Amino acid sequence: MVVHNSPCEVAQHARTVRRDCDGKRLDNASSIPLLVSTMGRSGTTFLQTLLHKLGLTAMHDNKYGTGTSLATTRRWPPHVDAVVSWPQAFEDTTDCQIPLFGVQPDRRRFLHLAHLVRDPLVAIGSRFNLGSIEAFKNASACFTAAGSANATGKGRAEAALQHTLRHYVLWNSFVEATARFHLPLERIHATTLRSLLAYGGLRLAATDAEIGSNISKLQAASVNSAHTKKAAPLTWARLGAVDREFATLAQLVALRHGYRLEQTELLWDPAQRTPQQHCAWKPFPSNTSKPRWHCWLRDAGRSRP
Numbered sequence: 001m002v003v004h005n006s007p008c009e010v011a012q013h014a015r016t017v018r019r020d021c022d023g024k025r026l027d028n029a030s031s032i033p034l035l036v037s038t039m040g041r042s043g044t045t046f047l048q049t050l051l052h053k054l055g056l057t058a059m060h061d062n063k064y065g066t067g068t069s070l071a072t073t074r075r076w077p078p079h080v081d082a083v084v085s086w087p088q089a090f091e092d093t094t095d096c097q098i099p100l101f102g103v104q105p106d107r108r109r110f111l112h113l114a115h116l117v118r119d120p121l122v123a124i125g126s127r128f129n130l131g132s133i134e135a136f137k138n139a140s141a142c143f144t145a146a147g148s149a150n151a152t153g154k155g156r157a158e159a160a161l162q163h164t165l166r167h168y169v170l171w172n173s174f175v176e177a178t179a180r181f182h183l184p185l186e187r188i189h190a191t192t193l194r195s196l197l198a199y200g201g202l203r204l205a206a207t208d209a210e211i212g213s214n215i216s217k218l219q220a221a222s223v224n225s226a227h228t229k230k231a232a233p234l235t236w237a238r239l240g241a242v243d244r245e246f247a248t249l250a251q252l253v254a255l256r257h258g259y260r261l262e263q264t265e266l267l268w269d270p271a272q273r274t275p276q277q278h279c280a281w282k283p284f285p286s287n288t289s290k291p292r293w294h295c296w297l298r299d300a301g302r303s304r305p
C-alpha cells in the first residue's frame with residue numbers, strides 16, 4: 001500500500017497521542033495504553049470480551065462503562081488498559097463525529113494503535129447485514145470516500161453492499177496506515193495475544209492454557225455483536241460485479257494480511273502486474289475542500305516487466 005501523505009500527516013487524523021514529526025509527545029494529557037481498531041464486525045466484541053475475562057480493564061463501543069444503567073450516561077472508568085473499537089479509529093473534526101452508541105465522550109488519546117483485521121468476505125457480509133448499514137454509513141461517508149460511489153443503476157441492496165465494500169477497504173486501510181501492529185482475527189491465540197499486549201505495554205497474569213481455554217469457550221459461544229442478519233456467504237464474483245475496483249482493493253488487503261485467495265478468484269490477470277493500492281488523505285471529491293481518506297488502484301491490467 002502506497003500512502004501519499006507523510007506518516008506524521010496521516011497520524012494527525014487518528015486518536016493516538018499527539019506527537020511532532022520526530023515522535024516527541026506534544027502534551028502530557030492522560031492517555032490509554034492501547035487501542036485496537038478495525039472495521040466493525042471484525043471481532044471487536046470477541047477480543048474485548050476475551051481481554052475482560054483475562055483480567056484487563058477493556059472497553060468497547062458500548063460495553064462495560066460505569067455509571068447508571070442508562071446508556072446515555074455510561075462512561076469509561078478512570079483506569080482503562082485497552083479499548084477495542086471501530087469508531088475510535090478517526091479523530092473527531094468539526095463536521096465529523098465518531099458514533100458513540102450510548103457511551104459518554106472520552107477525550108483520552110491512545111499511546112499505541114493496533115490493527116485487527118478479518119477475512120474480507122466474512123467481515124463485509126456481516127457488516128452489510130442484508131442492507132442495514134445505518135450504524136456506520138454516516139461516519140464512513142464523512143471520514144472516508146466510501147459514500148461517493150456511483151450507485152446509478154443499482155438497487156438499494158446492491159448500493160448498500162457497494163458502500164460496505166468501500167467501507168471495509170477504506171476503514172481498514174486507514175487503521176493499517178496508522179498502526180504498527182497487525183493481527184488477523186483468525187490467528188488470535190496465546191502467543192499472538194501476548195505480543196499484542198506487549199506492544200501496548202500490557203501484561204497478562206493468565207497462563208497460555210488459561211488464555212487458550214477462554215478463546216475456545218468464546219468461540220464455542222459465538223461471542224459477537226449479536227446484530228448480524230444471516231445471509232448466504234459473499235463471493236468475490238459478487239463483490240467484483242458490484243464494484244470491481246474496490247473488490248480488487250479488498251483482495252489486496254486480504255493478501256497483505258495473509259489470507260489465501262485462489263487464482264480463479266483474483267480480479268486481475270495473474271499473468272499481468274499485480275495492481276497497487278494507493279491511498280491519501282485529501283479533498284474528495286476534487287470539487288470540494290473537505291478532506292477524506294481515499295484509496296484507488298494503479299497498474300491494473302499492465303503487463304509485467
